[in-house]
Amino acid sequence: MNAALQTSRIEAFLALLESEKILTAHSVQRALGAASTSGHPFDTVMTELGLIGEQELASSLCRFLDVPMLAELPEPLSPQMLASVPLSYLKENAVLPLEMDDRQLVVAVADPFSSATIEALAFHWERTPSLRVLPRRMIGECIDRLERSAAEAVSVEAGSAGPADFGSDDLERLKDFAREAPIVRFVADTIHRAVDAKATDIHIEPLEDHVRIRFRNDGMLSIVDTAPSAMLSGVSTRIKILSRLNIAERRLPQDGRMRIAVRGRDVDLRVSVIPSIHGEAIVLRILDRAGVELRLEKLGFDETAQAKIRQMSRAANGIVLVTGPTGSGKTTTLYSVLAECSRPDVKVFTVEDPVEYRMAGITQLQVNPAIDLDFATALRSILRQDPDIILLGEIRDRETAQIAIQAALTGHLVFSTLHTNSAAGALTRLRDMGVDGYLLGATIRGVIAQRLLRRVCPACQGAGNVAPCKSCNGSGYSGRTVAYEILQVSPRIAALIDEGASELEVAKAASEAALIPIAAHAATLVERKVTTLEEVRRVIDLGGGG
Secondary structure (H helix, E strand, C coil): CCHHHHHHHHHHHHHHHHHCCCCCHHHHHHHHHHHHHCCCCHHHHHHHCCCCCHHHHHHHHHHHHCCCECCCCCCCCCHHHHHCCCHHHHHHHCEEEEEECCCEEEEEECCCCCHHHHHHHHHHHCCEEEEEECCHHHHHHHHHHHHHHHHHCCCCCCCCCCCCCCCHHHHHHHHHHHHCHHHHHHHHHHHHHHHHCCCCEEEEEECCCCEEEEEEECCEEEEEEEECHHHHHHHHHHHHHHCCCCCCCCCCCEEEEEEEEECCEEEEEEEEEEEECCEEEEEEEEECHHHCCCCHHHHCCCHHHHHHHHHHHCCCCEEEEEECCCCCCHHHHHHHHHHHHCCCCCCEEEEECCCCCCCCCCEEEECEHHHCECHHHHHHHHHHHCCCEEEECCCCCHHHHHHHHHHHHCCCEEEEEECCCCHHHHHHHHHHCCCCHHHHHHHEEEEEEEEEEEEECHHHHHCCCCCCCHHHCCCCEEEEEEEEEEEECCHHHHHHHHCCCCHHHHHHHHHHCCCCCHHHHHHHHHHCCCCCHHHHHHHCCCCCCC
């Protein structure tokens, strides 16, 4: 079957699914695009994209091909037939010979459009293949049983030697294990559950006798599942394959990224794998652009705060900073500002590690220290690309700070983040990095310091604050809002910075100019019953104001 004919048959099958209203026209186009460019089997494309379940796909293929639907595999299978083809080949191609006579071979396949596989079977057995369609999972499980039976029949000499080197055979075994249906299903189901639960992170943690799965929701971790320790290597390998990491490396930390289809839409995940005494610990950060509304009001900034932020972000040049600890929503705030600034007449660049939101109309660059592409190097190169606005993921050192300052002095508007407890602390932090005070006063337009606080569950509150309801899983909280302070650099504050004033002196001058400290703003959220005093105390140091 040539490629054109194969494509034609796939198109005809997808047209059938669209006519039966199993797929939409948009889903058909997604399937066609992925099938033609990914190189993956057609059945895998359809199920991994979340377009159709594997059982429904098999049933639809049987109708399309006008072949009988197999409820189960015939037992026993012919040992002679199976002996002539490696089980690894059958497993990799998801095919299983069922019976054969003088004229034809009856074979179960997961992808009936795989012409190369079908032609290979016909050549090998010198018979015309008569196809039956089965889900890849069922074929894989059958071959797993055959492999276990074969292994049990072989006496394996107990090894007294030390562990063997991690060679190519081990890699292939790991890949095979990662492709097993239970592993694939477990990884996919875990990610789907996390996205459905609006979790921000998935923690896969090996313990002494099992693997613990935890989700982070609204900043808090909770146990959602456990798995046998024996599954860890398969789960780790599956995630590494999806995120293009080195599956042979188990001694060093690795970072990567992957994209997976969930409920018909693509979700990006940032992957961190790190060795521990019980195996590799994995954290997946869910970067679900569709789950976040990049609008200041949706994040929790009131109208006064929005006006201040817009005033700072409409400056012709300078630096606008967002500060706070890891996980305080700094990048989301910056992208919300950037969404308002991005226009056809403005050139916008971002330099990040990693790129957390994909946004149309802007140029985004991810740093890669492995090839010496750090923030400073990337920022220098971007300045030669004639930008108007630059989002710099983080100012980490003196070199990056000085280049950002230089960019602001030469007519660019720079947005970035710092890890400080307060708005005023950002100015002294930059000064501690070695940036001269007079340069800070000349370039910093404003600083937003923020924290994320859990919101009181509206369903619980509406019920008169009785026992927490099911919608918030008994926590009493649902969603988060932002507590903040906004420092606009006035001529008075710029002069203080130039004079080397302390953080307290800058904070006092800012308060006299109407800055509301973050602790005071959090207190107003408690008064308005948006959050609770317990939640504020958990997140904010009320004594220090940070």
